[in-house]
Amino acid sequence: MTTRRTFLGASLGLGATLALPNLARGASPKVVVVGGGFGGGTAARYVKMLMPAAEVTLVERDKQFVTCPFSNYVIGGIEKMQTITHGYDKIAKRGVKVVHDEAVGVDPAARKVTLKGGRVLDYDRLVLSPGIDFVWGGLEGYDEAAAEIMPHAWKAGPQTVLLRKQLEAMRDGGTVIIVAPANPFRCPPGPYERAGMIAWYLKKSKPKSKILIFDPKETFSKQALFFESYENLYPGMIQWIGGKQGGKVTKVDSKKMTVEAEFGEEKGDVINVVPPQRAGRIAQVAGVADEKGWCPIDPKTMESTKVKGVHVVGDACIAGAMPKSGTSANSQARNAAAAIVAMLQGKEPPEPSYANTCYSIVAEGYGFSVTAMYSATPEGIKEIAGGVSKLKAPPKDRDLEAAYAYDWYRGIMYDALG
């Protein structure tokens, strides 16, 4: 009987003892969140809101969060960098300890995170929301030096400004090349929204110019809506070369300013390369990433299936039907926060409800969207219902959806860092 009691006790008590070293000692539970974007900000904010007694630390390398959403509008010239640049003062006022440093190591057995600056943080639960890293050299000829000549602008900041400046400096009649990546990657509609936004600028300022999109894929997010918008707004300006037409780029040359595709070699005046990606470095270091570089998770709690006590949210995780978007990260983080708080209290994590909405704006007053609701199933995160905006919708709908995009931006910024 003793054996059985001990065994049962050990099984049932696992959460209460191993998972809660700080609670067991009578201290506040400690939650460390790595990465201060949409996923990390939301996770930190909601854990603190749902469990004020918890000590929540947000580790973020940069002093400011420059959002990828809306960065295409800076490139197109309808927004300024200031619009997409945010501080961490508001979330700090809500009781989240913000540490500007870089997480460089995770010891999941000791439940410790090591920072570049030397500090070591204890945790009961760790959230990793590191976003993406580029696989430098994953596309021949494209490394960090080449990115200074052929910007990716796929992490917003100086790269966004660089691409905008190159467009401003380009001659009328020039060729802009966008190299789109294979799936999976951050922001599936992003390259095509960007083409629209660049066309918006060129149509006004350099109308003889053209845009080529080289793409290894045969289909992409909101494809019919993008094609319809290019036709309506920028006839003849944007050409998409998909997988079937030999659009897969095999090499770029930043000295010659060329891209080599299966279709042939093309010279560009401005070349924007969206490189191959994987989960941010700390995910690889912590051992939560798989052989392809992305992080498998429990669809109900977002806890890593590889390392207990570590939750992975946002672009870095493998979230089934959910795209790698800011809204997905925000929704995953909110549900992960609820699961974490329940686990810290020794309760069953609540059933999650996931959502995504991605607006694309391709001209001032011309927007459309993809949206869906999702649920956790034993096979992963599945879509319940959703879809894209109607084709041939009246201009007032496109205008409304562009306005809604701005409201979405206000809302998600408030939910994540406000």
Added chain:
Amino acid sequence: MCTQRIVLVGTVLATAAFGLAAPAPAAPTAETIARNCVVCHGPKEAGQLEIPKLADYPARKMIEMMTGFRDGQKEATIMNRIAKAFSDEQIAALAAYFANR
């Protein structure tokens, strides 16, 4: 005895595991679902300009709007796609949740 004990433990654990997954898929609470809504609809502090606020939204009107969007009787840019995810019961629960915010 030893074997029996192991079997007993095994049964208890298996029952516990089944108990989590077996009955009709667990449903998220209205509050869990509603936290998705506020990303676009916002609390007042977020400063939305065009999208209707949901705090204190009249319950009867929300049920009418959501079922109308879902069943194709009301035109929408985006809510027609989202509303299809919800049952009558979930819509009623969401309406009750927002009516008292």
